[in-house]
Amino acid sequence: MRAAQGLEEMLPLLLNETLSVLRYPQGAIWLYDPITNELCPKVTLGYGEDRGVPTPPPEKPGEGIAGRTLVSGQPEISNDLRADERLPESYRQRILPGTIAAAVAIRTSEGVVGAFMVGDRGPRMFSEFELDLLTTLSEIAGNAIHRMRLHDQTVRRLSHLAALREIDLAITTSFDLRRNLRTVLEHVTSQLGVDAADVLLLNKRSGLLEFAAGRGFRNSEIERSSLHLGEGTAGSSALENKLVYLADLREDHSFVRSALVNGEGFVAYYCTPLTARGQVRGVIEVFHRGPLEKDQEWIDFFNALAGQTAIAVEVSSLFDSLQRSANDVTLAYDATIEGWSRALDLRDKETEGHTQRVTDLTVRLARAYGMSDDELVQIRWGGLLHDIGKMGVPDAILLKPGPLTDEEWVSMKRHPTFAFEMLSPIRYLRNALDIPYCHHEKWDGTGYPRGLKGEQIPIAARLFAVVDVWDALRSDRPYRPGWSEEKVRDHIKGLSGTHFDPEAVRLFMQVTESGRAAERS
Numbered sequence: 001m002r003a004a005q006g007l008e009e010m011l012p013l014l015l016n017e018t019l020s021v022l023r024y025p026q027g028a029i030w031l032y033d034p035i036t037n038e039l040c041p042k043v044t045l046g047y048g049e050d051r052g053v054p055t056p057p058p059e060k061p062g063e064g065i066a067g068r069t070l071v072s073g074q075p076e077i078s079n080d081l082r083a084d085e086r087l088p089e090s091y092r093q094r095i096l097p098g099t100i101a102a103a104v105a106i107r108t109s110e111g112v113v114g115a116f117m118v119g120d121r122g123p124r125m126f127s128e129f130e131l132d133l134l135t136t137l138s139e140i141a142g143n144a145i146h147r148m149r150l151h152d153q154t155v156r157r158l159s160h161l162a163a164l165r166e167i168d169l170a171i172t173t174s175f176d177l178r179r180n181l182r183t184v185l186e187h188v189t190s191q192l193g194v195d196a197a198d199v200l201l202l203n204k205r206s207g208l209l210e211f212a213a214g215r216g217f218r219n220s221e222i223e224r225s226s227l228h229l230g231e232g233t234a235g236s237s238a239l240e241n242k243l244v245y246l247a248d249l250r251e252d253h254s255f256v257r258s259a260l261v262n263g264e265g266f267v268a269y270y271c272t273p274l275t276a277r278g279q280v281r282g283v284i285e286v287f288h289r290g291p292l293e294k295d296q297e298w299i300d301f302f303n304a305l306a307g308q309t310a311i312a313v314e315v316s317s318l319f320d321s322l323q324r325s326a327n328d329v330t331l332a333y334d335a336t337i338e339g340w341s342r343a344l345d346l347r348d349k350e351t352e353g354h355t356q357r358v359t360d361l362t363v364r365l366a367r368a369y370g371m372s373d374d375e376l377v378q379i380r381w382g383g384l385l386h387d388i389g390k391m392g393v394p395d396a397i398l399l400k401p402g403p404l405t406d407e408e409w410v411s412m413k414r415h416p417t418f419a420f421e422m423l424s425p426i427r428y429l430r431n432a433l434d435i436p437y438c439h440h441e442k443w444d445g446t447g448y449p450r451g452l453k454g455e456q457i458p459i460a461a462r463l464f465a466v467v468d469v470w471d472a473l474r475s476d477r478p479y480r481p482g483w484s485e486e487k488v489r490d491h492i493k494g495l496s497g498t499h500f501d502p503e504a505v506r507l508f509m510q511v512t513e514s515g516r517a518a519e520r521s
Contacts, residue, residue: 007148011043014144018137019045022130024118028056029106029141030066031114035293039066039115046119056117057091064088066115069103073112075131077102081119098122102131104138108146116141153297160301163187167308177316181213184284184309189216192302194286196264199274199309200225200234201282209234209282216287221260232256234283237271241280243299244271247291261287268292272303274310281313333381333428341384344391354475358467359383361512362435365463365504368511379460382435386464389419389436416440416449434458439465444498454501462501466492466508469499 011029019027026046030039038058047055059067064087065076078084081099082092101119105112116138170183181199188197196216200209211225230239233255237244246252246269249261255269266287274282284306286292294302341355359380366379390398393415397408404412419436423429438452438461445453470492476482483491489509496505 006152007042007145010144010148012045014137014141015043015045018116018134019118021137022118022133024120026120027116027118028066029114029116030059030070030103031106031145032061032070032112035295037061039064039070041066042114057088065101065103066117069105069115070112073105073107075102075104075135077126077131079122079125096121100124100126102126102134104131104135106138106145107142108149110146113142113145156297160191160304163191164304164308167305167312170312175316175319177313178213180312180316181309182215184305184312185213185215188284188286188302188305191305192286192298194270194288194292196266196287197285198222198225199282199284200227201274201313202229202238202280209238212282217261218264221262222257224260225257227256233269234271234285237283238273238280241273241275243303245269247293249287265289270302272306274306274313276310276314281310281317284309330377337381337384340388344387354471355384355387358386358464358471361467361471362460362464365467365507365511366460368507369459369463378431379435381429381432382460383464385419385423385429385432386435386439386468387415387419388422389415389417391422392418413440413448434460435464437461439468441465442499443501447499457501459504462504463507466500466504469495470508470512 015027015029019025024046026044028041028044028047031042032039036058038060040058041056044055056064056066059065061067062071065078065084068086069076078086078101080097081087081101082095082097084092087095098121099119100122101117103115103117106114106116116134118134167180167184167187170180174180185197185199188194194216196214198214198217199212201212202208203210207229209225209227209229211223214222225234227235229235233244233246234257236242236254246255247267249255249258249266249269264287267290268288269285270292271283271285273280274284286302341359345353345355362383363376363380366376371379393412397404397411400408416437416439420433423433423436435458438450438458441447441450441452441457441461442465443454443457443462445451447457470488473483473488473491474485489512492500492505492508496502
């Protein structure tokens, strides 16, 4: 028996050896099922049409021979089963005259769990030795059954823990709700031993329970599920926050979606709510194409899986909410920055539209340079705010129609520093400071405000510097008309290595030339 891998393998071996030792031709091992409250013959040997004796039917505790043994714990003997009024009349009529039987209790540390029965056709009487030997073998059986059940329970619980762990891992590593629900339902069907399962989630806007994911269904009709709270079994489970069990969907009219499971062949049904932070988020349903009366351990694990599913739904909902909030904040930042930029353009009519043009072209250069999307956002904000420091320059200087004096130039050249002082306290704009603070620095170190040289100048500012000069020289001014495109390109090439980063100039020429080619085509 120690070599057996489970009760299904162990019980036939035990019965066969017992009958061989006692030299009885027929026998059965009965085990009590607390769910059905019946004693059922789990394995039989020697019952059959060839001997004219049918397999015994299940017995209630206290009824029949095995049922009496279960309750009393004492051996029960029948010297003529056909005439034994402890058995149902319908069963006795099918037993051959003179059939004898004896049953002894199968005990474990938890009490009597079943009965061991042997039988034969007379004339024969059970000896005291045979009863003692049968009792001894039943004790061995009880110990073996107890060990096997403990082993099966341990294996099952380890499997349950592994499933819960895998679900936990899926929830913590992915915010994709559909993917996580698929993982949950894979474990629901395999660990609970059911044919199909689905999740209905509560739509807060409509108040409807709607299909979110399913597994094991033969067709897709169940995906049309949509129920009000309190409607049908699923709606009642959600509204009343309780487990619902239907033994036979074919006969129970409380399941209002029968049309959606026609052809599926479902019999048993369980439904339990998904609850997180005291709020019902939906339900999880399981379907089986046969009877499915389960013990408390099964129900507890079903509820545990429902709890994990509710967590998956809650985590995904929180993530979506945070993502929406983050997007709203980003849009608000962007709108604020664009507002500042338009205010600067309105202040200096001569440069109206300049900010948007140089920002767009700088973003194109940065993308060609290989910057990430996050970096491009900072490039865009920096471009829009590149002249924000001019808010600190007096109008008399900023809007002066003629050349500036040396003293006025000192004030004008402070606008990058003003930009740094204005923007650096704003945390979300710190990474966008490179352009407002450094776009007047020059490759040869002769720029301002800090006289940075070469690669000391941030790449964003180096790219922007080329674009800024390009747009400024091409634009009309009161004191000069805008230059031609070719003249400006030649001018920029001439400043490569002194004013501009040579690589920035090369990239600028490449990007603008490809843009011109696209326009011509």
